Amino acid sequence: MSGHLHAAPEPSVTVRTPGKVNLVLRSGARRDDGYHPLSTVFQAVSLFEEVTATHVAPGTGITLTVSGPQADVVPLDETNLAWRAARAVAGHTGMDADVALHIHKGVPVAGGMAGGSADAAAALVACDALWDAGLSRHELTMLGAELGADVPFALLGHTAVGTGRGDVLTPVLTRGEFHWVFAVQDEGLSTPSVFARFDELSGTAPAADHAEAAAVAAGRPGAAGRPDAADAGRRPDPGDDAGLMTALRAGDPTALGEALHNDLQAAALDLRPELGRVLEIARDAGTLGALVSGSGPTVAALARSRRHALAIAAAWTSAGVVASVWTATGPAPGARITG
Numbered sequence: 001m002s003g004h005l006h007a008a009p010e011p012s013v014t015v016r017t018p019g020k021v022n023l024v025l026r027s028g029a030r031r032d033d034g035y036h037p038l039s040t041v042f043q044a045v046s047l048f049e050e051v052t053a054t055h056v057a058p059g060t061g062i063t064l065t066v067s068g069p070q071a072d073v074v075p076l077d078e079t080n081l082a083w084r085a086a087r088a089v090a091g092h093t094g095m096d097a098d099v100a101l102h103i104h105k106g107v108p109v110a111g112g113m114a115g116g117s118a119d120a121a122a123a124l125v126a127c128d129a130l131w132d133a134g135l136s137r138h139e140l141t142m143l144g145a146e147l148g149a150d151v152p153f154a155l156l157g158h159t160a161v162g163t164g165r166g167d168v169l170t171p172v173l174t175r176g177e178f179h180w181v182f183a184v185q186d187e188g189l190s191t192p193s194v195f196a197r198f199d200e201l202s203g204t205a206p207a208a209d210h211a212e213a214a215a216v217a218a219g220r221p222g223a224a225g226r227p228d229a230a231d232a233g234r235r236p237d238p239g240d241d242a243g244l245m246t247a248l249r250a251g252d253p254t255a256l257g258e259a260l261h262n263d264l265q266a267a268a269l270d271l272r273p274e275l276g277r278v279l280e281i282a283r284d285a286g287t288l289g290a291l292v293s294g295s296g297p298t299v300a301a302l303a304r305s306r307r308h309a310l311a312i313a314a315a316w317t318s319a320g321v322v323a324s325v326w327t328a329t330g331p332a333p334g335a336r337i338t339g
């Protein structure tokens, strides 16, 4: 009888992960590893990626299919972060990387909302469950951080402060629900190119590289390899986020709107001047605060209510400045097994 108590292995596992908006993003100067030290506050929103991992015959390897809006621009090979996530779980556990992955996209592609990172987070959790690998949340987070700076937040969800590359997270307590509307563009922006323009506009990276090279040449240890020291002298402007934290704790959308800030916005606007008009229209429609989401080009506008979010969406659509508009609420939960 006991044999009947063993559940048959699941043929597939589906995991849902959220996209994000950065409520505040402050960036320091580029480090030697190419990353920028950040001080950011992420909020997960109710636009979700869904990754289904299905058993396949041994020796099949990894296969990948994608559906949903903008699916046609998603790579289907090992450059896809979900693919690399499956390989990372296999590599870490010594298992064979045999799995069929299907991604259903609900987050804009290359939009500054970490849709690709959400796919990686979902694929990590899905493969771990499918293969019964038993990885801890800590191990999944470590594997995720190697895949991309935003992957740990897609696992965690809700609202969190991010430091380091954005991957060192501290949860933030919030009250209530915030209403967001997103202006999505046809053509995405590459995150490295936005950070590169940020470097040009702030004129910082070369001096920092010379300081590092001089230290190494003089026989002094350079900052590289010492994570705490790597940011020294390059840290973001500390800013004052007390107002933001109070707004989140109180569930006060007006105060949250006033506290929104993104250091990458000027760089994104420089690369895509037309985003200025998108911001302006949201302000004319009475948004509580509008900003470029992460590295853009998606613009996020905070609304008073769902009805107000729809009014901002209508203003964008009738002005013809967006490819599509998506409404959502935040915060939203992190990675969840849904089937």
Ligand code: C5P
Pocket (backbone or CB within 6 Å): 034, 035, 036, 037, 038, 147, 148, 149, 150, 164, 165, 166, 191, 192, 195
């Ligand atoms: O980690 P991820 O692959 O998502 O980052 C993509 C790129 O964005 C990095 O290669 C880097 O150019 C830039 N980036 C950065 N600083 C960060 C996060 C990302 O410069 N904190």
